[in-house]
Amino acid sequence: MNKPKLTNPSGFTLIEILVAMAIFSLIGLASAGVVNQVIESDNLSKQRIGQLEVLQRAMLTIERDIMQAMPRSTRVEGELNDTVLVAGENVLESETDGMGFVRAGWHNPQLILPRSTLQAVGYRLQEKQLQRLYGNYVDNVIGYEPKVRVLLTDIEDFQVTFLTDLKNLDEPKSWEEEYAKNSLPIAVSITIVSTTFGEIHRDFMLANAL
Numbered sequence: 347m348n349k350p351k352l353t354n355p356s357g358f359t360l361i362e363i364l365v366a367m368a369i370f371s372l373i374g375l376a377s378a379g380v381v382n383q384v385i386e387s388d389n390l391s392k393q394r395i396g397q398l399e400v401l402q403r404a405m406l407t408i409e410r411d412i413m414q415a416m417p418r419s420t421r422v423e424g425e426l427n428d429t430v431l432v433a434g435e436n437v438l439e440s441e442t443d444g445m446g447f448v449r450a451g452w453h454n455p456q457l458i459l460p461r462s463t464l465q466a467v468g469y470r471l472q473e474k475q476l477q478r479l480y481g482n483y484v485d486n487v488i489g490y491e492p493k494v495r496v497l498l499t500d501i502e503d504f505q506v507t508f509l510t511d512l513k514n515l516d517e518p519k520s521w522e523e524e525y526a527k528n529s530l531p532i533a534v535s536i537t538i539v540s541t542t543f544g545e546i547h548r549d550f551m552l553a554n555a556l
Contacts, residue, residue: 404497405548407478408536410545411449411467412550417530418448420466421485431531433506434524438479440470443506443523447530448484468492471504476538500541509533 417430432448437444446468454463461482468479476499479492485491508531511520525531532553538546 347509354447375482401543407497409550410451412534412552414449414451415530415552416448416450416464418464418484419528420448423525428528429526430528432526433508437438438468440472440504442471442475442504445467445506469504471501475499476501476504498538498540501538502541503537503539505537507535509535
């Protein structure tokens with residue numbers, strides 16, 4: 347009687363299993379790296395979009411204030427003066443240029459609030475923050491401290507110049523670096539140097555000055 351022959355069962359050797367595990371490990375590590383890179387890119391993109399939105403809001407605020415500037419003076423430490431716009435180095439305790447003036451268009455429907463639609467505002471740079479100063483009233487009492495709103499952070503420089511002569515627009519003499527007069531300038535030019543966005547330059551023509 348013939349005995350049945352035993353056949354070797356098919357399978358994987360230990361080396362083949364180790365090679366397969368190594369391959370799957372490499373694929374897993376590569377996939378994890380790709381996923382992490384996508385997540386980091388998405389977070390960076392969201393951060394940049396958020397920074398851009400903050401910049402846009404700040405520039406809209408600055409544009410609104412400057413475009414609505416009024417030839418209206420304010421009291422300084424309770425004393426009357428005829429200066430409607432003051433600007434230059436160290437104005438409003440700014441580390442660079444500062445600027446202060448009165449703007450119109452402050453929303454107060456039907457004058458419900460006990461204030462006018464005029465508002466005294468100012469801009470300055472302190473501790474790398476571009477700050478907007480404001481108050482509830484145009485003329486304030488002695489010792490009044492304005493409210494401070496931080497518009498932008500990581501700002502390295504803030505410069506303001508003023509156009510006073512339309513005849514020679516291309517000449518530097520037409521743009522003044524300091525201003526303290528009883529009338530508004532023809533135009534205002536601002537330059538903001540941001541760590542994130544670099545140099546930002548805007549020019550504004552003042553309708554109430556013409």
